Amino acid sequence: MPIFFPAVSRPIFFLCSIRSPSPRFFSSMSNSVNPSKPRLRGVVFDMDGTLTVPVIDFPAMYRAVLGEDEYVSIRKQSPSGIDILHHIESWSPDRQRKAYQIIADYEKQGLDRLQIMPGASELCGFLDARSIRRGLITRNVKDAVDLFHLRFGITFAPALSREFRPYKPDPAPLLHICSTWNIQPNEVMMIGDSLKDDVACGKRAGAFTCLLDQTGRYNSPEYKHVEFQPDYKITSLDEVVKLLEDDFDLAP
Numbered sequence: 086m087p088i089f090f091p092a093v094s095r096p097i098f099f100l101c102s103i104r105s106p107s108p109r110f111f112s113s114m115s116n117s118v119n120p121s122k123p124r125l126r127g128v129v130f131d132m133d134g135t136l137t138v139p140v141i142d143f144p145a146m147y148r149a150v151l152g153e154d155e156y157v158s159i160r161k162q163s164p165s166g167i168d169i170l171h172h173i174e175s176w177s178p179d180r181q182r183k184a185y186q187i188i189a190d191y192e193k194q195g196l197d198r199l200q201i202m203p204g205a206s207e208l209c210g211f212l213d214a215r216s217i218r219r220g221l222i223t224r225n226v227k228d229a230v231d232l233f234h235l236r237f238g239i240t241f242a243p244a245l246s247r248e249f250r251p252y253k254p255d256p257a258p259l260l261h262i263c264s265t266w267n268i269q270p271n272e273v274m275m276i277g278d279s280l281k282d283d284v285a286c287g288k289r290a291g292a293f294t295c296l297l298d299q300t301g302r303y304n305s306p307e308y309k310h311v312e313f314q315p316d317y318k319i320t321s322l323d324e325v326v327k328l329l330e331d332d333f334d335l336a337p
Contacts (some may be wrong), residue, residue, distance in 0.1 A: 086203035089102065125333040126268050128212055129259055130241065131277030135297050135322075138200040139278075146191040150184045165166030166281040168254070170224060170247065189226075191214060196229055201237050209239050210324050216337040220262040221245065222275075224252050238265070254285035259292060276325065280311050288313040295319060295328070 096192035130136050147167050148156045157169050173184045212219055221229060227248055234240045243265055244259045252258060263270050270291035277283020278297040287294035296303065296315035303318070317328060329335060 093210070100142060122332060122334040123275060123293075124272050125217065125329060125335055127218035127220065127262070127266055127273040129220040129222055129262055129273060129275050129287075129292070130229065131253075131275075131279065131283045132221055133195070133225055134278040135276060135283070136202055136205050136221070137233065138202055140198045140200070141195040142192055146188060149187050149191075163281075166279065168281065170252065192225060192229060196232055199229075199232065201239075202322055204325075206237070206239065208322050208325050211286040211329075215335050217335065218266055220266075221246070222253055222258045222262070222286065240308075253282040254289065256286055256290035257288040259286050263290070263292075274329075276322075280308060280313065280315070284315045293317070295325065297322065 133139065133141060144156075147169055150169060150173065151159065151167075156167075168319070169184075169188070172326070173181055176184065209219060219241050221230065221244040223245070224247045227246040230241075230244050230246050243262050245252075245261065249258050249261070259273070259275060260270065263273055266273075271293070273290075273292070274293040274295055274303045275283055275287030276297060277287075278294045278299075280296065280303060284296055294313075294315040294319040297319055298304075299320055301320070318327060319328065
């Protein structure tokens with residue numbers, strides 16, 4: 086069982102969510118409120134669409150699992166995205182098996198075209214040079230994580246796949262990583278490309294959150310009132326190093 090940490094207060098400027106065109110908070114703004122910087126000792130990444138280039142056609146996968154009518158209905162009810170894994174948990178065992186097989190087929194196609202995200206290697210090198218820990222949380226399977234480690238020579242520890250329950254957006258996997266590292270959640274940043282999974286997981290755990298939005302998808306008005314908003318928003322992993330240097334104490 087993961088250890089849940091007590092809530093720890095953080096500078097007031099981080100209570101504001103990003104709803105302006107600016108891709109991130111300006112460090113000058115934060116420093117004007119409090120000259121001291123929060124400490125950062127660990128970064129936890131999502132994998133698909135964050136550490137790797139998006140190759141899985143998720144809408145097509147959801148349609149294949151749900152059928153067109155059910156897909157459209159659920160999409161209207163949940164504009165931030167469909168939690169397909171949670172949705173099929175209530176299905177009969179036979180229907181679940183068929184759904185998981187469809188998901189596995191799409192994920193296998195993704196593995197065949199696996200590419201590392203531009204900037205990921207450089208960012209990991211920067212974190213290693215600063216002795217900042219690196220973890221990974223994905224809703225993909227362990228085989229996909231193992232392939233990522235093997236193909237690109239970059240390892241994350243802990244690296245939690247969907248075999249770890251409960252999975253994102255529950256905060257349990259992030260809290261488990263914090264417990265393993267013996268680090269408080271407010272000394273960790275969660276970086277991912279999903280509001281409903283990555284940002285929600287990080288916020289619920291009490292960590293800093295950074296949303297990777299390469300296409301500006303989350304600038305759409307439909308996401309303005311989503312419950313969990315990120316502390317930071319970027320369009321490329323290349324932006325993370327400056328963000329960390331400007332706004333955080335990175336001392337070991």
